[in-house]
Amino acid sequence: MSQQTFSLPYQHPFTPEKKYKKSVAYFSMEFAVDQALKIYSGGLGFLAGSHMRSVYALKQNLIGIGMLWKHGYYDQGRKKDGSMQPEFREKMYSFLTDTNIRFQIPVMGKDVWVAAYYLAPDVFQSAPLFLLTTDTDGNDEATRAISYSLYDSDVSYKVAQCMILGIGGARLLEELGYEPQVYHLNEAHAVSAIFHLFKKYKKVAEVKKRVVFTTHTPEEAGNEKHEIHFLENLGFFSGLDLETVRKISGTKDNIFNHSLAALSLSRKANGVSKLHGEVSRQMWKAYPKIAAIDHITNAQNKTYWVDKQLEQARVEKDLAKIAARKKELKAVLFKTVADQCGKIFNPEVLTIVWARRFAAYKRPDMLAWDLERFGKLMSNVNQPVQVIWAGKPYPKDEGAINTFNHLFYLSHLFPNVAVLTGYELALSKLLKDGSDVWLNTPVVTREASGTSGMTAAMNASLNLSTFDGWICEFAKDGDNSFLLPVAQGENINKQDCDALMEKLETTVIPTYYSDQAKWQKMVLNSMNDVNVAFNSDRMAREYYEKLY
Template identity: 65%
Template structure:
């Protein structure tokens, strides 16, 4: 370990993740999973934990969010160069589909971005065909064979990397099931399931069906995903009976313990998998973000000193910085004295990014005729092959032509994310309840003096108190959930959020201070990283 390990954290951990949001300059992430992994690595470093990260070096990243000639969104792919990465000189091969794929390992030293040490694997190296080089071109490639091969490079390749380093970790932590092939590779050595389980822990991040990857078992076998194991052996140790292989079920069956990523998600996950008797216990460790990375220091000083004028002055300055980006991208000059609401995160249907425009007449009235002026900004990346999500993004953009106080921004990565959170007055969060496992964007918004306006889901359930540190929409259990949620959103904006902002600024600031206080420690990833050692690794 290239830095001194603190006494409570001597147990060695290898942390496997398909994406890490470490720095704006290192574009190997797509969204929340990467943001979470990046904060985990920062906290592991600052706490002195004996943790080493294993990830992938994506040649083209996720994608660059560009615009066509009419300014609608289009995915763009540009080669990324990282001169701060160190070539470890480690090379090895992995059999995939009957051919040997060469893998190279690069290293991100801890001092570069103040993270735990991180190794990144790539197939874009000498000795590979163009098809095999392409395995590590795009994060979450939509071609089935390439997608499986990516998981094999991360999982099997990660274990081979550790062996080449002469490093035998006490714990293999799979952040999502992408690295699951590592478990089968480890099991081949001795074929002892109890021994394997003693070494493996697993974090499940989503109750979404699409997020729990499945493949035909024989197809995975043909690619070498299970090594030399027979399908009968695979079924026996992974909790499967049929021919469809569920990666999440296998990870739950081959780990000693798993964690969901919020208290509510823990309840949902246990119910979701309760019919599978072989799975390990599922606890919850609520996601968090590294406060020292995300928070604006003058805002934090104002919070600690309870300096209202300093807080308001700094927030105004940060809003001006955000609005410069709005002007640059859209040609619109927003007013920093106007209440500014932001919806920004990964574009996905269940997150309902377009809820505000479902009732266009009410939206027009809010934007044009409200006694309380408002500005609304959207940002976020859809999956590049999700035509429906891209269509929603573009519909919002086209609609923004009709409103001088509406903006849709591209380039939602770490840097823009930070600007949006520091500049927003209101952070809007609209997922269907129970479908957002945790969500973390609202945490870092709250750290930066933004108030959450949210459905009661994910981490919000452990944080928000209506009209005290946030604004909450009532939870709807049945009926037209979308319609009722949208109606409640407009009611809350018109009757509570905007009147408080304009008519009761002292109450608003009191809520902001409490929000900042309540998020400060409980949702700092130092707490999360400590809990991983006490609740999962030990």
């Protein structure tokens, strides 16, 4: 770690634009600001990273508060037979500054030391970031391990991680002598900060005045809940008595719902797409005393993600130049395919990519559910297709890991199918650049927003998707993307799978090979339509206008 001097009280390093001068502390469990800083797992991190880059570009008065994960999420390696192996390795970052701030908070019945490191804005052109760790002198091995791995599988450790982010983040601001006007909780991980603030300000109104909340979870079951005495024993409520906790957090019984507490103690909240806003309002309507839930649709940072030559060609409306550059980018991606899989892909061939976090509701393997039709698709020599899968399952999610491995073993049967490991920012960028079709298959209403298709569209890839999340605000079937009809009634999996194969066989593949003029026009439409509305500068502005 670099030992640059760090002075207190902390001053925001750049002079904010007048309309963004309100001071904000943005709490997030993960940030993906650069490939080199491995403190993220997937979409939540990609989103927060893009947001922090737009804060920098727009000169907003916002600082990020996150965690310094010693092992990151995990490194995705391979076993002897090539199937997936989660690996946990220590990460070192010489570009972080040790603030020399150390303080203790009670966690799991021990006084745990927390250390804070600083990512200066000029390192990766992001908002200033403060990253907390318990891997510091004075802690035993058990408490050091709290900040080893993002989303620890042990429930006590996972809650302890949330406490370091929440209570630790609130305490850090006090140590910095920095009192933000707004505490923004990106998802409910840092909700323990609210009880620390209540202890400090003594009134719900004073807490609400300062707190806003973004929910990313479109279903009730996905919102984290724990037994209230279990949380109390860990120190989650900063010593408040349970009667007070229940009263201020909307908890009626002994089950504490983290999102409900965040909604009960915020002045404003938001979902992350128009559809998700509606779903969230519906989901929480039984609780009349919670914050009003608006929506601010997720977006990605164009400056970071877009290929400069593709963007130049888009501005010039030069379809031939877009197509030529796309083939160059495909060739770059295919070097990684050859390196990892020993397969030579052809830039002239239609290339379909499915890449994101592996989770059951995202249905990563839908393309191969009907093996007979998939086999026909992959063996068509007149209109050939190449398919690439990539993504990280949660390291303890056996179902998702099995799906990943099933696809890997299946890929042995086809020279034009590849399954890649190491899906992080760098590989994600290669895949967006090198895909013709970005495949997105979540169960409808299960994906709050989903953002991978945005950066694919920025880089001249067409979305082929179920009608969910951000896609509902972007996609026009046959004009800028390919849409599957919304499945109704029984067996939606079969309906969606049949619709996907039908769309590929009758529309997507024939258009690519028999009507390049239409394909290129759709690509340009897609690039233009994603350009402003789904660039995170718009999102970062809306957070100031609508939420802060």
